[in-house]
Each structure stands twice: as C-alpha cells, then as structure tokens.
Amino acid sequence: xxxxxxxxxxxxxxxxxxxxxxxxxxxxxxxxxxxxxxxxxxxxxxxxxxxxxxxxxxxxxxxxxxxxxxxxxxxxxxxxxxxxxxxxxxxxxxxxxxxxxxxxxxxxxxxxxxxxxxxxxxxxxxxxxxxxxxxxxxxxxxxxxxxxxxxxxxx
Amino acid sequence: xxxxxxxxxxxxxxxxxxxxxxxxxxxxxxxxxxxxxxxxxxxxxxxxxxxxxxxxxxxxxxxxxxxxxxxxxxxxxxxxxxxxxxxxxxxxxxxxxxxxxxxxxxxxxxxxxxxxxxxxxxxxxxxxxxxxxxxxxxxxxxxxxxxxxxxxxxxxxxxxxxxxxxxxxxxxxxxxxxxxxxxxxxxxxxxxxxxxxxxxxxxxxxxxxxxxxxxxxxxxxxxxxxxxxxxxxxxxxxxxxxxxxxxxxxxxxxxxxxxxxxxxxxxxxxxxxxxxxxxxxxxxxxxxxxxxxxxxxxxxxxxxxxxxxxxxxxxxxxxxxxxxxxxxxxxxxxxxxxxxxxxxxxxxxxxxxxxxxxxxxxxxxxxxxxxxxxxxxxxxxxxxxxxxxxxxxxxxxxxxxxxxxxxxxxxxxxxxxxxxxxxxxxxxxxxxxxxxxxxxxxxxxxxxxxxxxxxxxxxxxxxxxxxxxxxxxxxxxxxxxxxxxxxxxxxxxxxxxxxxxxxxxxxxxxxxxxxxxxxxxxxxxxxxxxxxxxxxxxxxxxxxxxxxxxxxxxxxxxxxxxxxxxxxxxxxxxxxxxxxxxxxxxxxxxxxxxxxxxxxxxxxxxxxxxxxxxxxxxxxxxxxxxxxxxxxxxxxxxxxxxxxxxxxxxxxxxxxxxxxxxxxxxxxxxxxxxxxxxxxxxxxxxxxxxxxxxxxxxxxxxxxxxxxxxxxxxxxxxxxxxxxxxxxxxxxx
Numbered sequence: 048x049x050x051x052x053x054x055x056x057x058x059x060x061x062x063x064x065x066x067x068x069x070x071x072x073x074x075x076x077x078x079x080x081x082x083x084x085x086x087x088x089x090x091x092x093x094x095x096x097x098x099x100x101x102x103x104x105x106x107x108x109x110x111x112x113x114x115x116x117x118x119x120x121x122x123x124x125x126x127x128x129x130x131x132x133x134x135x136x137x138x139x140x141x142x143x144x145x146x147x148x149x150x151x152x153x154x155x156x157x158x159x160x161x162x163x164x165x166x167x168x169x170x171x172x173x174x175x176x177x178x179x180x181x182x183x184x185x186x187x188x189x190x191x192x193x194x195x196x197x198x199x200x201x202x
Numbered sequence: 203x204x205x206x207x208x209x210x211x212x213x214x215x216x217x218x219x220x221x222x223x224x225x226x227x228x229x230x231x232x233x234x235x236x237x238x239x240x241x242x243x244x245x246x247x248x249x250x251x252x253x254x255x256x257x258x259x260x261x262x263x264x265x266x267x268x269x270x271x272x273x274x275x276x277x278x279x280x281x282x283x284x285x286x287x288x289x290x291x292x293x294x295x296x297x298x299x300x301x302x303x304x305x306x307x308x309x310x311x312x313x314x315x316x317x318x319x320x321x322x323x324x325x326x327x328x329x330x331x332x333x334x335x336x337x338x339x340x341x342x343x344x345x346x347x348x349x350x351x352x353x354x355x356x357x358x359x360x361x362x363x364x365x366x367x368x369x370x371x372x373x374x375x376x377x378x379x380x381x382x383x384x385x386x387x388x389x390x391x392x393x394x395x396x397x398x399x400x401x402x403x404x405x406x407x408x409x410x411x412x413x414x415x416x417x418x419x420x421x422x423x424x425x426x427x428x429x430x431x432x433x434x435x436x437x438x439x440x441x442x443x444x445x446x447x448x449x450x451x452x453x454x455x456x457x458x459x460x461x462x463x464x465x466x467x468x469x470x471x472x473x474x475x476x477x478x479x480x481x482x483x484x485x486x487x488x489x490x491x492x493x494x495x496x497x498x499x500x501x502x503x504x505x506x507x508x509x510x511x512x513x514x515x516x517x518x519x520x521x522x523x524x525x526x527x528x529x530x531x532x533x534x535x536x537x538x539x540x541x542x543x544x545x546x547x548x549x550x551x552x553x554x555x556x557x558x559x560x561x562x563x564x565x566x567x568x569x570x571x572x573x574x575x576x577x578x579x580x581x582x583x584x585x586x587x588x589x590x591x592x593x594x595x596x597x598x599x600x601x602x603x604x605x606x607x608x609x610x611x612x613x614x615x616x617x618x619x620x621x622x623x624x625x626x627x628x629x630x631x632x633x634x635x636x637x638x639x640x641x642x643x644x645x646x647x648x649x650x651x652x653x654x655x656x657x658x659x660x661x662x663x664x665x666x667x668x669x670x671x672x673x674x675x676x677x678x679x680x681x682x683x684x685x686x687x688x689x690x691x692x693x694x695x696x697x698x699x700x701x702x703x704x705x706x707x708x709x710x711x712x713x714x715x716x717x718x719x720x721x722x723x724x725x726x727x728x729x730x731x732x733x734x735x736x737x738x739x740x741x742x743x744x745x746x747x748x749x750x751x752x753x754x755x756x757x758x759x760x761x762x763x764x765x766x767x768x769x770x771x772x773x774x775x776x777x778x779x780x781x782x783x784x785x786x787x788x789x790x791x792x793x794x795x796x797x798x799x800x801x802x803x804x805x806x807x808x809x810x811x812x813x814x815x816x817x818x819x820x821x822x823x824x825x826x827x828x829x830x831x832x833x834x835x836x837x838x839x840x841x842x843x844x845x846x847x848x849x850x851x852x853x854x855x856x857x858x859x860x861x862x863x864x865x866x867x868x869x870x871x872x873x874x875x876x877x878x879x880x881x882x883x884x885x886x887x888x889x890x891x892x893x894x895x896x897x898x899x900x901x902x903x904x905x906x907x908x909x910x911x912x913x914x915x916x917x918x919x920x921x922x923x924x925x926x927x928x929x930x931x932x933x934x935x
C-alpha cells in the first residue's frame with residue numbers, strides 16, 4: 048500500500064490487510080511517537096490526524112487510508128524543526144509526567160486549534176476528552192492549550 | 203592519571219605539592235600520601251574527560267550529569283541531576299543529562315519505589331557535584347597560580363575574583379582530570395541559602411523529545427531485524443499449558459514461531475504461557491485469535507471477589523484471628539465512653555493501568571542477554587534474568603528505558619523475564635509487547651480490604667478508644683499479600699490511648715503488588731474518613747479535632763526522620779485549611795472535606811471542595827494541598843507530582859475496581875476500568891511548607907489524603923457517609 052505520512056509517500060508491505068495504522072507507523076515506518084495504549088479506541092494514545100481530523104490509529108486499518116494525508120506527532124513541527132506553538136507550550140508549562148499520552152494529547156489539541164483558534168476551557172475539555180492521561184497532567188494540558196489560544200507561548 | 207591500585211602516575215611533583223598545600227584552604231582533597239585512607243582516585247574518564255565520580259563527566263563537548271534511577275514520570279531524571287548541578291554550580295542550560303547504566307557498585311540502589319530517589323541520592327549527589335566543583339576550582343587555581351580561596355564559581359565558570367579572570371568548566375576539564383579526587387565525605391557542601399537552582403521551576407529534560415515523538419520509551423525500541431512477540435498466559439494465575447495448537451499457529455501469515463514456556467514457579471518472574479513470535483506486532487496479536495490453548499487449572503487461582511466480600515462481612519461481626527497491636531484498656535475505654543461510633547469500610551482490588559503496556563526488547567547474542575526495559579527495578583530485573591537463563595549477572599546488560607508510568611507495577615519484572623526467555627529461542631532481537639488485556643489480567647493488583655472500625659469518645663469529645671478488625675488477604679497462609687498489611691503505628695494509632703488492632707487474612711492466590719503509596723492509599727481512606735465520623739459525632743470541628751490529636755510538636759520516634767512529626771502534621775493541616783478557606787460559607791449543595799495523612803516521610807493535608815448533584819453525581823471542583831517534604835528540589839516537578847496524585851487518587855476512587863471470579867479478572871480494558879478524563883479533573887492548588895528537614899520523596903505521599911478528603915466533603919454536603927471504594931459501587935458517579 049501507499050501511505051502519505053507527514054508529507055512523504057511510503058510504500059509499505061504488510062502481511063495482513065487489516066493491520067491498523069498504528070502498527071504500520073510503529074513497526075514498519077519507525078514512527079514510534081504514536082503510542083499503543085489500549086487497542087480499542089479508548090485511551091487516545093494512538094491519535095493521529097487523517098486529513099486534519101483526529102483519529103484513533105489503533106482502530107483504523109492502514110489500507111483504508113491510501114490517498115489520505117496522515118500526520119503524526121513527528122510531523123507536527125514545521126519542516127525546518129520549528130516547534131508547533133503547542134509543543135513549545137508543553138515544554139514551557141512542563142506538561143508531561145511520564146509523557147506517554149502526550150503525543151496523542153498534542154494531536155488532539157492541534158486539531159482543535161486548527162479548527163477553533165480561541166476555544167473556551169470547556170471546548171478544550173470536550174476536544175481532549177478521548178485522550179486519557181494516567182499521570183493526571185490535565186490541568187497543565189488545559190493551561191498550555193489556553194496559553195497558546197490566548198497568544199502567549201511562554202510563562 | 204593512575205593505575206588500578208590508585209597510584210598517581212602522571213601528576214608531577216610540583217602540581218601535587220601545590221594541591222596538597224591547597225588542601226588546608228578551599229580545596230579539601232582528603233588525599234594522604236602513604237596512608238591507607240583514602241586512596242587517590244582517578245578523575246580521568248575513559249575518553250580523557252574529567253570524570254571525578256559516577257555522576258559527573260566534563261569534556262570539551264560539555265557537562266554531562268548522570269541520572270541513576272528509572273524515570274517513570276516522577277521526574278527524577280530532571281530532579282536528581284539538578285542536585286549535582288547545584289553543588290557543581292553548573293548553569294542548567296549547559297548540562298546534558300544522561301541516563302546511567304545499571305551498576306550497583308557505582309550507584310547503589312537504582313530503583314523507583316518508596317518515594318526514595320530524592321532522600322537516597324540527596325547527599326551522595328550533592329557530594330558528587332561539590333567534589334567536582336572543588337577540583338575545577340583547584341584546576342583553575344593551578345593554571346592561574348593563585349590561591350583557590352580567591353576563586354568562586356558560577357554558571358559553569360571558575361572566576362578569580364580579584365582579577366576577574368574566568369575559565370569555563372569545559373576549558374578546565376583536562377586539567378581537573380589530572381587531579382586526585384577528594385574524599386566525598388570531606389567536601390564542603392553549600393549552605394541551602396546559597397542554592398541558585400534548587401527550588402526553581404525546571405522543565406523536564408526529556409520534554410522536547412517527548413513532544414516531538416522521539417523514541418524514548420521501552421516500547422519504542424527498534425533494532426535491525428527486530429521480531430515481535432506476544433505472550434498468552436492462563437487467565438487464572440497458576441494455570442499450565444496442557445495442549446496448544448502450536449503447529450497451526452506457526453503456519454499463520456506473519457508468524458515465525460510459537461512455543462510453550464513453563465513457569466519457573468515465581469509469578470514475579472515467569473508464568474506458563476504460549477509465546478508467538480512474528481514479523482510485526484499485529485501479526486503476533488492477530489495470531490492469538492487462532493490460538494487454542496487447553497489450560498490445566500488444577501493448581502490455578504479460583505479467587506472470587508464476591509465470595510471474599512461475603513466472608514469479610516460475616517467476619518467483621520467479631521474480632522480478628524490475630525492481634526496486631528493492643529495498647530491500654532480498650533474494653534474499659536468503650537465501657538466508659540460518652541459515645542461510640544462504628545463503621546465498616548471496604549475497598550476493591552485495583553490495577554495499575556500504567557498507560558504503556560508491559561514490554562521489553564531482548565537480544566541473546568555473544569553469550570550476553572541484552573535488554574531494553576522500562577522497569578522500576580532494573581537491578582532486580584538483571585538478577586531474575588540471570589537466574590532464569592543461568593548466566594552470570596554481568597552477562598545480562600540492561601538499558602534503562604523511560605517508562606510510560608509505573609505506579610508500582612514495574613517493580614515486578616515478569617515481562618522482562620518473559621522477554622529474555624523468549625529471546626533465548628529466537629534468532630535475533632525480539633520485542634515482547636503485552637496487550638492492554640494482558641496488562642489488566644496479569645497485574646500485581648492493589649489488594650482489596652476491609653476495616654471494621656469502632657471509636658470511643660469521652661464527654662469532651664476526645665478520642666479515647668479505637669478498635670479495628672482489619673481483613674486482608676494472604677498468599678502463603680501466613681503473611682499479608684504485598685501492600686496488604688497494616689501496623690498499629692499508622693495514624694491514628696499512636697494518638698489513641700486505648701487501641702486494639704486485630705486482623706484476619708483470607709486466602710488469596712492471584713498475585714498482589716505495590717500500588718502508589720502501598721497500604722497508605724487505602725488505610726488513609728478508612729482511618730481518616732472514620733476520624734471524621736468521630737469528630738462529626740462529637741459535634742467538633744474536624745481541623746480542631748485533628749490538631750488536638752497531634753498534640754505538642756514532636757517526632758513520634760526521636761531521631762527517625764522517616765517518622766511522623768506532629769508539628770509538621772499540624773503545620774500542613776493548618777496551611778491547607780487556611781488556603782482552602784476552611785469554615786467559610788459555601789453555596790447550597792457544596793462542601794469541604796479535609797484529611798491528613800503521613801506516608802513515605804511526607805506530611806500532607808488536603809481539602810476537597812465538592813458539590814453533589816441529583817442522582818449522586820459528584821463534582822470535585824478544587825483540591826487544596828499542603829505538603830511538607832522538606833525543601834523542594836524542582837518546584838515544577840513537585841507540583842506535577844501533587845497534581846497527579848490528586849487526580850490519580852480521584853480517578854481510582856470514583857470507578858476503578860478489578861473483580862475476580864474463578865481466578866479471573868473481569869475488567870480487561872479501559873471501557874470497563876475507567877480513568878478520569880480531563881473534564882472531571884479538579885483544580886489543584888498546591889502549597890509547600892518548606893521545612894529545613896532533609897528533602898524526602900513526593901511520588902506517593904500526596905495520594906492517600908485525597909479519598910478521605912473527598913469522602914468527608916461528600917458527608918459535609920449530603921450527610922451521607924462514604925465507606926466503600928470505588929464510589930461507583932454504591933451508585934455515585
């Protein structure tokens with residue numbers, strides 16, 4: 048199959064037609080920033096963008112995404128390495144604890160701001176509801192998103 | 203500069219005399235020629251860099267500080283190197299943090315458990331930084347031919363104060379590498395008032411790689427020719443493989459091999475199961491659907507949570523089978539009481555549910571078992587693997603990987619041992635990944651438990667008597683399961699004149715383990731909720747009641763910094779109450795609850811502000827926390843730990859339980875085992891009482907007070923007492 052990931056087209060051979068995008072990214076393309084957490088679209092650790100819309104990569108067969116534009120956490124920063132404002136805010140607010148869920152959280156947050164640059168706190172909560180954080184970084188996640196939405200990138 | 207026996211071979215006589223001459227001044231070397239103690243030690247690293255000890259390496263490339271302990275989200279990969287950087291006077295931006303290799307000889311205990319990283323490493327890492335700084339000053343003084351007393355350090359530089367000359371640590375590294383290392387016990391440490399870095403907010407050292415998706419975690423390990431494994435165990439602990447359709451599985455697309463592993467008799471190491479090795483993770487997972495295993499469960503767990511609950515309710519009517527603590531005259535206290543109160547508290551088993559499922563990459567090559575593992579006890583992992591595959595421990599090389607949460611689960615190295623056992627049968631490296639269902643079905647669970655509590659109050663509303671029949675579980679018929687024990691010393695034991703604690707242990711086969719703040723995370727719920735029942739029954743203010751219990755400021759054990767200090771306890775109780783506006787008038791349907799708990803040397807009080815809607819719908823608006831863990835190392839990381847503990851505590855309290863029938867966990871993924879989502883996360887207001895005691899850990903002690911604080915607030919709003927966890931078991935949501 049041919050997959051467009053982060054602006055590059057990859058030719059991928061997989062054994063199973065139903066291989067979820069998550070495992071193609073992680074095992075075949077070496078893009079391990081997208082995480083495996085539950086395998087049943089419950090935790091959001093595997094969130095990527097498919098044509099700009101957040102999707103659970105653990106629950107979507109990669110083969111169904113030929114022709115789609117897939118963006119992963121590795122593709123969130125600009126091509127020259129400049130971080131997305133949310134990535135910078137995550138660093139400035141020291142959001143991560145273990146950090147395992149954060150790529151999924153960032154992908155959700157980035158999709159939200161792309162669609163709604165000035166969300167309310169409630170809208171942030173609604174948009175990020177699918178993404179679990181076991182460490183409890185929610186307040187800092189919300190704070191970092193609101194800081195970017197409010198135009199400030201640093202504390 | 204020296205050979206193995208410590209003789210100085212390169213340092214010339216002039217330089218050496220100068221150095222020893224300096225020993226009476228600012229540079230305390232502790233080097234005594236011709237004397238047995240202490241031997242001069244090499245300061246030269248393998249690459250010629252300045253490497254005075256296990257924690258510091260400086261070369262022209264930069265300043266490297268080694269982080270010895272596993273990073274599981276508790277922030278030690280940032281906080282521990284900060285301690286070195288402080289004494290070294292290195293500018294934090296100049297520092298590169300390196301995760302240490304596993305080496306007990308150099309680092310002693312390398313583990314994440316018991317909130318012990320900061321207290322264990324505080325002094326050795328300060329000394330390591332200070333020793334390096336002293337040597338860099340000596341090196342600069344040598345170069346300038348000045349008295350080191352005239353030099354100061356700042357921002358990775360030595361400055362000759364009278365002349366204003368400066369040399370960077372990088373420029374000085376090669377000279378410092380020639381010098382003898384001082385005895386770390388003799389170096390002068392900073393006075394805390396001189397700290398420049400500690401106590402500041404420092405963003406985690408892995409944050410940039412984390413937010414850009416770099417490979418950091420165990421599960422992210424990639425190697426050329428990597429194979430992918432899945433491991434299928436019996437749903438009930440102790441089951442053995444009687445028959446499996448291995449030949450059919452081996453023929454499945456993408457499958458390379460399938461084989462049975464026998465248990466080695468230790469559930470913490472290797473339980474029986476079927477390993478499937480495949481070309482990618484999905485092929486391994488998918489092959490499980492075609493795998494048919496007939497399990498021999500004759501010796502497997504048959505545990506039932508519903509049966510245990512019935513048994514406990516029946517037993518709670520009487521006293522426990524054994525007496526754990528008995529002080530004063532409890533019967534008399536109850537006989538003379540103006541008022542007595544009783545309550546039966548219970549809590550279910552829970553799973554760790556760390557977000558990164560258990561995994562390890564293992565590669566058996568050249569007589570070496572090389573492992574990449576996210577583990578909280580890497581030294582234990584090496585020992586277990588060496589024992590299993592019968593090689594010397596130095597033939598097991600373990601690389602510490604960042605762990606996607608731990609919470610105590612990764613103190614057990616079962617997945618590491620399984621991966622090693624599988625790798626012995628595979629040509630090339632293999633990554634074992636558990637499914638979420640594997641993870642929840644084969645956890646080392648936080649044990650459920652029961653407390654039949656009785657309290658006696660005198661005519662002044664003072665607590666005079668306490669009885670607890672504690673019902674827990676035992677695997678071996680003798681000792682409580684891991685994390686399922688109790689002692690008479692836990693709060694409020696030491697404060698009650700007439701006190702009797704008995705226990706009954708029910709047989710239990712499914713392995714239990716340590717879950718964040720083991721024991722405390724549930725005992726605090728029962729005891730601190732019940733204390734509120736007592737203060738309420740006495741018609742007293744809960745803060746005043748708790749402060750009276752604590753009495754005069756004192757250590758409960760003189761000379762033991764790990765004991766409760768009543769003054770520190772009172773300090774955080776007052777601070778939390780004040781910050782939360784204790785006693786203020788709240789809108790209808792809203793209330794405050796306060797609880798204190800002492801665990802892992804941390805004194806923590808929390809106030810929860812809660813409202814209750816119709817249909818027992820809870821809203822925890824805000825939790826105010828006051829914590830005394832001594833001076834704070836990294837303020838940002840410390841606040842993270844407290845906020846996380848509060849949210850973790852609430853998450854577990856609301857809806858998490860693992861129920862067992864026929865030895866099988868019935869909740870296997872997040873649709874059955876809910877984690878708190880962002881919309882329900884309360885505001886967490888954190889206050890540190892920064893006492894002068896040595897700093898202690900913060901990964902755990904802020905969790906235990908949360909559940910009783912919320913329960914006490916629910917009572918304040920509704921008059922209904924919460925005595926059972928999770929709350930969802932009694933219709934709360």
